Amino acid sequence: MRPENYQAVNHPPSHEFELNFGPNHPGIEGNFALKVKLQGDIVVEARTDAGYLHRGFEKLMEDRLWIQNIALVPRICVPDPVPMEVCYSLAVEDLANIEVPERAQWIRVLQLELSRIAAHLFFFGGHAATTGMYTPMYWGVADRDLLLDLFEELTGGRIYSIYNLPGGVRQDVPEGFLQRVSDTLDYIDGRLKDYDNLFFTNQIFVKRARGVGTINQQQALDWSVTGPNLRACGLEFDVRRDDPYLIYPQLDFDIPTEQAGDALARTLVRRLEMVESIRIIRQVIKALPDIKGPLRTPIPNPLAWRVPAGESYARVESSKGEVAYYVVSNGGEKPYRVHIRGPSAMHAVQVLEKLAVGSRLEDIAQTIFSLDACPPEVDR
Amino acid sequence: MKISLKSKKAPAINHSDSGSLLNPLKNLQFLVRKPITEPLQPRLASLNYRGFHLNDWQACVGCASCQKICDNAAISMVEIPSLPNDPVKGIRNHRPAIDYGRCCWCALCVDICPSSSLSLSREYVHTCDQQHIDSYFILPDPNGMHQQHFGKGWQKTEHSDLLSLTRTAMAELEPEKRVDNFDEIVDGFTPEQAVLEASRCVQCGMCHDSCPTHMHAPEYIRAIWNGDAEEAVRQIYRSNPFAHTCGRVCTRRCETACSIGIRGEPIAIRWLKRYAMDAVSHERIKEIVNENFTAKSSGKKIAIIGAGPAGLTAAFDLVRSGHKVEVFEALAHAGGMTRFGIPDYRLPFDSLQQDIDIITSLGVKIHTHCRIGKNKRMSTLQKNYDAVILAIGLQQGRQTRIKNSEHRHVYRAVDLLQKISLGEKFDLSHSVAVIGGGNVAMDIARSLARMQKQQYGKIQITLTALEQQQHFMADPEEIKEALEEGIIIKDSCGPQSCEIDSNGKLIGLKTWKVTSIFDENNRFAPQYDEQDEVVHNCEAVVEAIGQYSDTSLLGTELTEKLEWNRGRLQVDENGRTSESWLWSAGDCVNGPDVVHAVADGHKVAASIEQQLQLKTK
Numbered sequence: 002m003r004p005e006n007y008q009a010v011n012h013p014p015s016h017e018f019e020l021n022f023g024p025n026h027p028g029i030e031g032n033f034a035l036k037v038k039l040q041g042d043i044v045v046e047a048r049t050d051a052g053y054l055h056r057g058f059e060k061l062m063e064d065r066l067w068i069q070n071i072a073l074v075p076r077i078c079v080p081d082p083v084p085m086e087v088c089y090s091l092a093v094e095d096l097a098n099i100e101v102p103e104r105a106q107w108i109r110v111l112q113l114e115l116s117r118i119a120a121h122l123f124f125f126g127g128h129a130a131t132t133g134m135y136t137p138m139y140w141g142v143a144d145r146d147l148l149l150d151l152f153e154e155l156t157g158g159r160i161y162s163i164y165n166l167p168g169g170v171r172q173d174v175p176e177g178f179l180q181r182v183s184d185t186l187d188y189i190d191g192r193l194k195d196y197d198n199l200f201f202t203n204q205i206f207v208k209r210a211r212g213v214g215t216i217n218q219q220q221a222l223d224w225s226v227t228g229p230n231l232r233a234c235g236l237e238f239d240v241r242r243d244d245p246y247l248i249y250p251q252l253d254f255d256i257p258t259e260q261a262g263d264a265l266a267r268t269l270v271r272r273l274e275m276v277e278s279i280r281i282i283r284q285v286i287k288a289l290p291d292i293k294g295p296l297r298t299p300i301p302n303p304l305a306w307r308v309p310a311g312e313s314y315a316r317v318e319s320s321k322g323e324v325a326y327y328v329v330s331n332g333g334e335k336p337y338r339v340h341i342r343g344p345s346a347m348h349a350v351q352v353l354e355k356l357a358v359g360s361r362l363e364d365i366a367q368t369i370f371s372l373d374a375c376p377p378e379v380d381r
Numbered sequence: 382m383k384i385s386l387k388s389k390k391a392p393a394i395n396h397s398d399s400g401s402l403l404n405p406l407k408n409l410q411f412l413v414r415k416p417i418t419e420p421l422q423p424r425l426a427s428l429n430y431r432g433f434h435l436n437d438w439q440a441c442v443g444c445a446s447c448q449k450i451c452d453n454a455a456i457s458m459v460e461i462p463s464l465p466n467d468p469v470k471g472i473r474n475h476r477p478a479i480d481y482g483r484c485c486w487c488a489l490c491v492d493i494c495p496s497s498s499l500s501l502s503r504e505y506v507h508t509c510d511q512q513h514i515d516s517y518f519i520l521p522d523p524n525g526m527h528q529q530h531f532g533k534g535w536q537k538t539e540h541s542d543l544l545s546l547t548r549t550a551m552a553e554l555e556p557e558k559r560v561d562n563f564d565e566i567v568d569g570f571t572p573e574q575a576v577l578e579a580s581r582c583v584q585c586g587m588c589h590d591s592c593p594t595h596m597h598a599p600e601y602i603r604a605i606w607n608g609d610a611e612e613a614v615r616q617i618y619r620s621n622p623f624a625h626t627c628g629r630v631c632t633r634r635c636e637t638a639c640s641i642g643i644r645g646e647p648i649a650i651r652w653l654k655r656y657a658m659d660a661v662s663h664e665r666i667k668e669i670v671n672e673n674f675t676a677k678s679s680g681k682k683i684a685i686i687g688a689g690p691a692g693l694t695a696a697f698d699l700v701r702s703g704h705k706v707e708v709f710e711a712l713a714h715a716g717g718m719t720r721f722g723i724p725d726y727r728l729p730f731d732s733l734q735q736d737i738d739i740i741t742s743l744g745v746k747i748h749t750h751c752r753i754g755k756n757k758r759m760s761t762l763q764k765n766y767d768a769v770i771l772a773i774g775l776q777q778g779r780q781t782r783i784k785n786s787e788h789r790h791v792y793r794a795v796d797l798l799q800k801i802s803l804g805e806k807f808d809l810s811h812s813v814a815v816i817g818g819g820n821v822a823m824d825i826a827r828s829l830a831r832m833q834k835q836q837y838g839k840i841q842i843t844l845t846a847l848e849q850q851q852h853f854m855a856d857p858e859e860i861k862e863a864l865e866e867g868i869i870i871k872d873s874c875g876p877q878s879c880e881i882d883s884n885g886k887l888i889g890l891k892t893w894k895v896t897s898i899f900d901e902n903n904r905f906a907p908q909y910d911e912q913d914e915v916v917h918n919c920e921a922v923v924e925a926i927g928q929y930s931d932t933s934l935l936g937t938e939l940t941e942k943l944e945w946n947r948g949r950l951q952v953d954e955n956g957r958t959s960e961s962w963l964w965s966a967g968d969c970v971n972g973p974d975v976v977h978a979v980a981d982g983h984k985v986a987a988s989i990e991q992q993l994q995l996k997t998k
Contacts, residue, residue: 068543158431
């Protein structure tokens with residue numbers, strides 16, 4: 002714990018004691034920590050200690066040209082960077098009244114869904130590791146690498162694609178790329194059964210995860226839970242369908258839900274979403290070759306581009322929940338204010354602090370991972 | 382569009398099934414499956430990988446746009462003295478150096494690069510020991526940072542190009558609407574067009590470097606982009622008091638140097654200047670020019686001979702330094718060649734008059750109809766003034782001296798232009814042949830065409846020149862517009878004689894085909910194909926092959942005292958002649974060009990100012 006966050010605690014004469022959980026702990030996601038108060042191994046109080054990664058993204062964005070922020074936003078959520086780029090672009094496009102060409106919209110969906118699968122594979126590996134299962138961790142990370150290869154080919158970068166600009170996307174889909182996407186999807190599709198056997202229906206995991214960190218529907222709504230975590234409570238809400246953006250209305254996909262609201266349900270929703278994403282990408286692969294046209298609506302010289310004054314709010318469904326950008330322009334060459342509504346800030350702070358209370362120490366890691374929070378986005 | 386493909390709903394996972402006891406045996410299948418492995422040897426990156434930078438030094442012009450767009454401030458421009466540095470062509474010997482401790486490989490630098498010299502490579506490994514470079518600060522070259530020739534990765538494509546390369550269109554008169562009058566051809570930008578055009582600028586400053594008078598073009602373009610025309614005027618007046626004039630007829634070296642012009646159309650810097658000057662009222666411009674101007678009289682007196690751009694620019698500077706300035710002009714109006722040499726349709730007299738009015742409003746006194754050598758003597762000036770500037774321009778037209786060129790219907794272009802400008806009557810012929818391929822030839826041809834159209838309803842002008850059309854000295858726009866207006870251009874024609882019939886009437890101009898203009902030593906020595914002879918029928922011939930200075934005003938005594946260089950007055954780098962009280966500036970020193978004359982005016986004024994301060998001490 003950093004000194005500024007430390008407060009001396011008067012220990013009661015009971016068996017209560019305090020434990021610093023993270024930031025250097027295999028059971029914690031990234032640069033993030035929890036300060037837990039324990040009675041035996043039961044948590045009686047948990048306080049999050051964020052800020053280890055604080056880079057002040059929102060403030061940094063106010064001092065950069067509109068277009069320069071594109072290089073910054075993917076860093077806000079490393080495992081799932083594409084929604085950040087797309088959402089920022091959508092907000093700026095709304096402000097500047099730019100129509101995005103259809104082909105660019107399809108390519109954006111392709112990236113978004115590839116990124117969702119990659120993030121879920123990463124989640125699958127990471128979550129398994131918290132329960133001591135290391136084989137799925139290697140599998141998840143290795144298979145995610147195949148998707149990163151695709152990103153490398155499409156965007157030139159494996160993680161930070163920096164590929165979407167306000168107005169569209171920067172380059173066209175390479176020759177033969179869609180076939181390689183299709184091949185990779187076939188491979189992942191074939192692997193799902195192995196994942197199930199190894200992890201998702203593995204009783205070691207199922208019994209361990211059931212009942213851990215349960216959220217009921219009312220709590221989910223009260224705590225602003227979004228994304229797969231919300232759908233794991235049986236609430237079927239997905240921005241892609243309920244507040245559609247890009248060309249999602251033209252696509253055919255289901256929204257998987259689970260009822261239990263515990264760590265197991267959250268994991269399974271993600272497993273099912275991978276299948277839906279594969280379905281969506283297959284539709285894109287089929288449709289994209291017939292959609293011609295430009296990739297980008299030209300914007301003025303980015304060194305001098307002034308976005309008209311106003312404010313806009315754009316939201317997309319990321320692998321972790323709802324990502325939204327609230328962008329204010331005063332008509333200048335840089336944003337006046339950017340606020341990012343990220344899912345992880347809710348999940349890793351307010352939800353986690355409440356879920357941890359009453360659980361056992363060894364379940365904390367699983368609770369955090371099943372919420373799939375991303376610390377840089379908490380710290381933004 | 383609705384996708385016809387309907388995929389199957391995904392099967393739910395049955396996680397409540399605790400499975401068979403034998404389930405662990407399933408793992409035996411992995412004994413025969415291929416394990417997932419990652420090879421240790423380096424993997425070749427994808428075709429548009431964003432790796433380390435490459436920079437084609439031949440193509441790079443050092444404009445620093447990459448430095449401006451870099452969101453990590455990772456790029457700094459490094460001067461490389463061994464590379465060419467040519468402000469006129471818009472090439473700086475600066476090249477970007479990348480600090481890989483800061484770079485994030487976003488490739489925005491590649492996408493904005495005006496010259497397309499930057500790209501990213503497929504190289505992505507940089508480890509170092511003593512043998513290798515041990516720095517993160519790299520000057521990219523075409524071979525990559527380890528000289529290993531990994532190919533290009535991310536390159537700019539038409540999709541990713543961030544610059545807008547097309548000039549904002551400006552309304553102008555159609556050829557048929559302009560050919561019978563002297564109305565100004567271009568309409569000028571509307572405020573919206575000006576802002577749009579100004580937005581294309583990347584602020585590289587090549588224009589500033591290439592301009593003879595180093596106008597603050599990036600600053601005023603930025604001011605126009607900000608919608609602040611008054612600030613633009615303020616920036617313009619920092620270096621050019623002939624802004625209305627230069628906004629219309631400048632030879633615009635800035636646009637040749639403009640880095641947007643490498644792959645696209647350069648920023649219309651001249652029209653933007655014109656826009657700024659027209660957008661602000663004349664009275665307000667006067668106020669702006671007078672800002673921070675407190676005339677403390679120095680008690681010094683300066684005489685300037687010639688009220689052209691050079692003379693009046695020097696007057697503008699000197700009067701602002703508190704000196705008493707008097708300008709002597711031989712003709713009826715101030716303005717010099719901009720008044721008497723440039724037709725009204727390119728530079729309306731009113732616009733020129735506004736420039737002059739601002740200069741006179743500062744206290745410069747212009748004596749028109751005062752020819753030195755006739756109405757006043759040089760020695761009087763020398764006696765009565767602390768310094769004298771000779772800015773007499775090039776008023777005399779050169780002659781071809783071909784056979785019969787002394788005929789009364791063979792004219793000099795400058796004489797005719799002066800007559801047209803003053804509205805003097807002269808005998809306009811039904812068909813005219815012009816000799817010359819420069820801007821003056823275009824001016825006279827197009828002016829005469831307008832008058833023919835007005836008086837006879839028909840244009841019969843033939844323009845002949847030694848050069849091939851693509852090598853004409855004239856502005857390409859002038860050639861295009863002249864052709865649109867119905868002027869016939871015959872290139873590669875060397876004039877041989879003026880044909881006269883038995884009654885002494887001029888009936889044509891005989892030319893021979895030119896085979897080469899310069900000899901092997903690059904000296905002017907035209908060669909002709911005598912077989913290819915053409916007689917252009919015409920009633921008058923106009924010679925527009927250059928001008929010279931009439932220095933007879935100096936008088937014999939002074940002419941002998943001064944030093945000369947091949948017929949031109951010898952001046953030092955500050956424009957000072959061998960006589961300590963006499964400076965010379967403008968076209969008579971540099972050859973014909975408005976903006977050079979303005980630059981010269983500033984230079985001479987600075988030199989005089991320095992000299993007067995030395996004297997005071």
